[in-house]
Amino acid sequence: MAEDGSVPAGGLTGRRVLLTRSPDRAGAMAAALAGAGAEPLLLPLIDFERTPDAEGLAAALTRLRGGEYAWLVVSSITTVRALKDYSAGQGLRLVDLVPEGVKIATIGPSSRRAVEAEGLRVDLAPDGSQSAEGLLEAWAPSDDGGAAGSDGAGATRVLLPQSDLAAPTLAEGLDALGWDVDAVTAYRTVDYPADPQRRLTAGLALGAEPAGAVVLAPDEARAQLAAGRLDAVVAASPSAARRIHETLRPLEGTSLIAIGQPTAEELRSLGLPVGATAARPTPEGIVDAVIHALSQQHRKENP
Structure with a gap:
């Protein structure tokens, strides 16, 4: 991060970050990661x-x-x-x-x-x-x-x-x-995808542009993890943390980013290490947390 707390352009260049959200709920977060140079990918795990x-x-x-x-x-x-x-x-x-x-x-x-x-x-x-x-x-x-x-x-x-x-x-x-x-x-x-007859689809006045990031199936995400091609995985909620544990483990070598303390606590209770916790539940706060986690990981690997 820059001294003023902003995310430097290109601060995540070359990094691949997995967001465990559906395209219609990941737009702002994916855009913020892309703006910092990362390649965001999506793995929808929960729905409503x-x-x-x-x-x-x-x-x-x-x-x-x-x-x-x-x-x-x-x-x-x-x-x-x-x-x-x-x-x-x-x-x-x-x-x-x-x-x-x-x-x-x-x-x-x-x-x-x-x-x-x-x-x-x-x-x-x-x-x-x-x-x-x-x-x-x-x-x-x-x-x-x-x-x-x-x-x-x-x-x-x-x-x-x-x-x-x-x-x-x-x-x-x-x-x-x-x-x-x-x-x-x-x-x-519920687990993704929701029943089409019951899924919440009401549009918000705030607007939520669907993310243009690549959407992975669970087996594709596991293959990417096994190949060491994912640098970080973002958990947005305790329920997402549980689905990550069920769907993606083992997660060795990949930083887990929690949005909020309850999510971090849930990850730890499942035996999953937390690389960083977003101080603010905003796209910018999440990018800051990813940068922090990956920089800490780099220091450990290159003392």
């Missing part, structure tokens, strides 16, 4: 479907429209897509789900940009650690009058739509702060 508990989600979002919540927590871009998918099925826009007075919290900059692109205001996002823990550090207890959103019955209620595999960190943390949390399953994380 509408929740099997459609009635539970519909009931929660009806309560949201009725102003029964003080806060809506949007923890990922996929949450935005799931809420848009529901809205479209009801003939609504996403902005129609959130009445005036309901505050919105996000975890990372990507989810914040996605929410704001839909015409909604984000009231709270962590400045430091962009994670569930970081959001909890920034969140006020429910008895802090300045944090309680709208007045009335919904003053301490929080709606937390999330993946069926979401860790309980946010729900338990908000509960400990005195908030009344409704954690509902908004979408289901």
